[in-house]
Amino acid sequence: MDQAQMADIIEIEQLLARYAVGMTKDDIDTVIEVFTADGTYSAFGEEYALADFPRLVAAAPKGLFLVGPPEIDLDGDEATGTQPLCFVDQTNHDMRIGYYNDAYRRTDRGWRLATRSMTFLRRSGARDAGRPHDPDRPEPAAG
Secondary structure: OOHHHHHHHHHHHHHHHHHHHHHHOOOHHHHHHOEEEEEEEEEOOEEEEHHHHHHHHHHOOOEEEEEOOOEEEEEOOEEEEEEEEEEEEOOOOOEEEEEEEEEEEEEOOEEEEEEEEEEEEOOOOOEEOOOOOOOOOOOOOOO
16 A cells, blocks of 8 residues: 555545544534535435435434444545444443445545445344334435
């Protein structure tokens, strides 16, 4: 790995750290800033556009987003990666665990998340994108 690739990896790692800290602090502006203008987040069987993020984050439980180091595969001005997550609910300290599958893109503002997709790891051994019928999650805006 050359120095330019190492610099890209560090920049993406810092981008993902800003996401985790932004979610932990309930700072929607920081969360939106780490995505491309056409960025999307997928969970609960739905894909959410950037315009949906304020409602989506407002409806999400609050707590600590503990993330592990991401696995990143660089390909020029694009990259993909996977990052483990352990979310600890602030109100009861229950945990949710899983991982994000990501696509990154270099922009004029630096590396940004183009897509982030959540997979939850269940006690049953199942891996899924969440409960489509979750009553607290907003529906994506009509696009």
